[in-house]
Amino acid sequence: MIQLRYFIFSLLCCSIAFSTLQSQDYKSAIGLRLGYPASVSYKTFIDQSNNAWEFFVNVRTQKVSGYNWTRMGLGAAYQVHNDIQSVDGLQWYYGLGASVYLWSFDKDYDKFRNQSRTSIGLQGYLGLDYKFANAPFNLSLDWVPTFFLNGYGNGFGGDNGALAIRYTLD
Numbered sequence: 001m002i003q004l005r006y007f008i009f010s011l012l013c014c015s016i017a018f019s020t021l022q023s024q025d026y027k028s029a030i031g032l033r034l035g036y037p038a039s040v041s042y043k044t045f046i047d048q049s050n051n052a053w054e055f056f057v058n059v060r061t062q063k064v065s066g067y068n069w070t071r072m073g074l075g076a077a078y079q080v081h082n083d084i085q086s087v088d089g090l091q092w093y094y095g096l097g098a099s100v101y102l103w104s105f106d107k108d109y110d111k112f113r114n115q116s117r118t119s120i121g122l123q124g125y126l127g128l129d130y131k132f133a134n135a136p137f138n139l140s141l142d143w144v145p146t147f148f149l150n151g152y153g154n155g156f157g158g159d160n161g162a163l164a165i166r167y168t169l170d
Contacts, residue, residue, distance in 0.1 A: 025089055025131040026168035029138050035162025037073065043166065050081040068106050075099030077125050089133055095125040119151030140164040
């Protein structure tokens with residue numbers, strides 16, 4: 001728990017130290033986060049600042065050795081974007097987020113027979129965001145380390161992240 005506090009404190013210090021106001025090439029975008037799991041993503045910038053909200057939702061169902069499970073995930077992240085001056089349309093970003101995963105198990109798996117579980121995660125974000133100059137598309141690639149507070153997957157998971165492909169709305 002102490003490591004989580006240091007992690008959050010470090011991200012907040014970085015956000016204060018490196019935050020600058022800049023305008024964006026797009027206001028909002030919707031598309032897919034092609035990671036584990038694949039998600040529908042909506043990203044919107046706050047006014048004319050470099051700060052954005054990203055929301056995602058995903059559903060995954062799997063049958064393994066005689067039992068089924070389904071997981072639905074919901075999450076949101078606050079991200080701070082900064083220009084990379086040498087490449088037009090390219091930015092790097094960092095941020096914090098939270099997610100909730102709702103699990104449902106059924107069939108013949110004794111440990112979780114006909115049960116539901118909830119996992120809550122705190123996330124850090126570090127990534128790159130690119131808006132194509134002559135097309136209404138944006139790409140982002142990020143690393144999303146997650147600390148699960150409870151439920152399935154307790155503890156730290158450093159293997160989360162995604163390539164997002166979005167259509168820009170304005």
